[in-house]
Amino acid sequence: MNEQEPWITWEESGAPQRARWRSESQAMPATLLPADDTLAANAAFKLINEGTGLLWRGDFQNGRQLLQALGRRVDKPPRVQPPRKGVPAPATPADPAAVARDAFTRHREAQARRAALLGRVLLKFEPDYSIALRRAPDVRAALGEAWGAPDGTPCGASLRELQGLIGAHEWRKKGVDVPALGGRIHPWFGVFSPLRGEYLKLIADAPLPPGAPSLAFDVGTGTGVIAALLARRGVRQVVATDLDPRAIACATENVARLGYADQVQVVAADMFPEGRAALVVCNPPWVPTPTNAAIERAVYDPGSAMLRAYLGGLAAHLAPGGEGWLVMSDLAEHLGLRTRDEMLAWIAGAGLRVVARHDTRPTHPKAGDPADPLFAARSREVTSLWRLGVA
Secondary structure, eight states, X not given: OOTTSOEEEXXXXXXXXXXXXXXXXXXXXXXXXXXXXXXXXXXXXXXXXXXXXXXXXXXXXXXXXXXXXXXXXXXXXXXXOOOOTTOOOOOOOSOHHHHHHHHXXXXXXXXXXXXXXXXXXXXXXXXXXOOOSTTOOOOHHHHHHHHOSOOSSOEEEEHHHHHHHHHHHHXXXXXXXXXXXXXXXXXXXXXXXXXXXXXXXXXXXXXXXXXXXXXXXXXXXXXXXXXXXXXXXXXXXXXXXXSOHHHHHHHHHXXXXXXXXXXXXXXXXSSOXXXXXXXXXXXXXXXXXXXXXXXXXXXXXXXXXXXXXXXXXXXXXXXXXXXXXXXXXXXXXXXXXXXXXXXXXXXXXXXXXXXXXXXEOOOSGGGGOTTSTTHHHHTTOOEEEEEEEEO
């Protein structure tokens, strides 16, 4: 038992109780009250808005229904007050980039608020990760995959986070079909799933530079999908890097499952492996904004740090005549978070040139959903494979 780790505490049946806090995305509530089926949704909503955590001790399925009811209350649009007589309405910014940034900022704030509020409905897990509630599912396998083996102490986490762990467990079991790969990738919890196939088709179709069939690097491999795709294309040796132990284990398992273990070596490295290769591929996070939770690091790249690190180190890791493939969406440009001129300046400043660019449009559901808060930007999004060479 590690006394330095955070613990949630509460009183139940007149006795103090505690459990070790387990969360990678949720702040631990400062105040915690036991709650059960007698608690009405409106009363629960008032409590979580005040910052109180609710430790659910009632029927498990009723707890799920309470969470859904709270979600509807969180998502209810605020009442818009009509402007007071004689007070002009606030001016709309004329700059389209400012309008897009404002929409994105409000969307992220709403996401963060929703996650914080709904994350205040908690569950206690027994020392073996079981849940001692009526009609509770068996979640031991899902928690074991995400948290590792039980350590013999009770623990607590949010019901909302448990739902994410269960979802990750199901994706890991059934896998994600990748047509460009002719197989399935099995993502682990905390490792970004390759659900958007358009960028993988770009990698599958782009012409390999001379020398690439001998050696290629996959920087930030994640699930290992790009490394496996390069192996499928005939690259005899692929060195795939990542810093996240989960990603390293996930990629290693995936390339072995697909039959490419002899071609792909997965190593722990901060960006590039040692040496030079004729092809160096990277698919960094596409949106340069801070994360709200650790699990978002595969989507958000604060300050374009990974993108700039890749561009800055690429020339030193390319073999003569080699190419660096950068897979990048321009969504950040449509959100007013980065300009095309900035990226071109980073490319030139790193001693690189653009050999070619291959573009495609995303086909995920949000790209065609006018109800999506970011539809104006998503509807114009283009995903590109930038082929870069030494200038």
